[in-house]
Amino acid sequence: MGKIVKNGSLTSTPLRANVLTTGLILIAANVAIISFLIAVNDIQIPIRPTVDWMIENLYEIEFVKYAVETIRKSVGLSSLSFKSSIKSHSDHVGKILTDSNELSIFTKEQLALFDGSRPSKPIYLALLGRIYDVSKGKKHYAPGGGYHFFAGKDATRAFVTGDFSESGLSDGVHGLSEQELLSILDWVKFYEKDYQAVGVVEGAYYDHKGQPTQHLIEVKEQLEKAISWKEKQLKENEVFPPCNSEWSKDKGGRVWCTTKSGGINRDWAGVPRKLFNSKSKSYRCACVKNFGHALASDIKGNRGDLDNPSLKEYNDCSPTANSCKVQSE
Known part of the structure; x- marks a missing residue:
């Protein structure tokens, strides 16, 4: 006897192991193909945070988790755990408040000049006030690219809301859920790892001297609370x-x-x-x-x-x- 999902939960019913295996093989094959195409074409896109988010949330679906656990046990692998990602989130929060004395300070108007519309200038974008040089991904961040709306500005909010209207391309994080705040930390991890930080934006998160504002300190506290919330969710499900x-x-x-x-x-x-x-x-x-x-x-x-x-x-x-x-x- 196996288990399948009815209305989002498991029920007992005949289920062959090869059905689970086939489904996971198809998923793995698609991931491999996409990864190969990205590598061959040297595509620099912010896909990892999205993939991480998809994997973690898919694992919360009972059928997916049951399928993974069934195969894991059959080959003797250790259990999957996402607690390590939570631990790294704490490092991300600290990174946001890293001393910015060696970074250049830009006004919003100055940052707007680096939106990819000027071939002689690099392409910059900002996330929580930190500016990254994304020139190596210019095919995506330059005019006509799929991520051009992020260039030349701090559009932190749009990274998790998907609202790319003029009002949606905002640096504010007010009203975001704990899960959305954690997603922002994943984006911070992505840009810190794959791109060079070159400056900070004078405004909500940094002052004219490049030092963290009180607002950034408060946002940091929100992010830390989001981490605690996630840890609590995991512990609650165990209890x-x-x-x-x-x-x-x-x-x-x-x-x-x-x-x-x-x-x-x-x-x-x-x-x-x-x-x-x-x-x-x-x-x-x-x-x-x-x-x-x-x-x-x-x-x-x-x-x-x-x-x-x-x-x-x-x-x-x-x-x-x-x-x-x-x-x-």
Whole structure:
């Protein structure tokens, strides 16, 4: 027996391993072809942050994670982990506030002269106030290129919103989600690695002496909070793994727990509970340890995490059942 996704979760059904293998082989083949074309044509495009984001988010899909884990175990590889990327994010935050004394200081008007429309000048763009020379990718950043809208300005916000209108090409990060802020850090990593930093922009992030402004310090704090948020999400899923779920028109919905539900391998299955998210003001189904010491706190006893105040039982379901019917709310 294998598992497939129903409404975003795993259910038991016959599934051959070669189906999983074939799908992953096709994905790998496409990635290899794209990588080959990029290398042969010496294409310098900001693709790595996007690919990293895609891989990490695809891995959160239960079917993809199950397929990867099935093949990983069959060949004896270690588990995939994205915690290392979180650690590197902390380095990125520090890089943003690196001493800029040796970098040139540009006004916005001066930076605009390096938008690729003047053959005698290099092409610059800015991200969080730091200016990078992207001349080696001029086919993409010069007029007519797919990334020309970033040239000659700081359009930090557009890197994650995809809004390339005049108002969208802004350096502001107000209102961005934690995940979007983390994506900006990925872009910082990309440009720091692949391009040369040549200056800073006088304005929101650096003053006329090239020193970080109070606003940049506040943005740094937001970025650090985003890192903590991501770490908390990972830890929460380990303590309260997502439930398996299914829904059909005839039978309605059902949630249940196993030792592998939510893609989290463990030695306990747990029981389904509604877990409240204080930020989104909504509930999700979580598998809760129902014996021994708690995982989410230092409380000792034999009830696991059942007494956690963020949990709520499902209506018309036994507190000890590992499967509950779900009514539409």
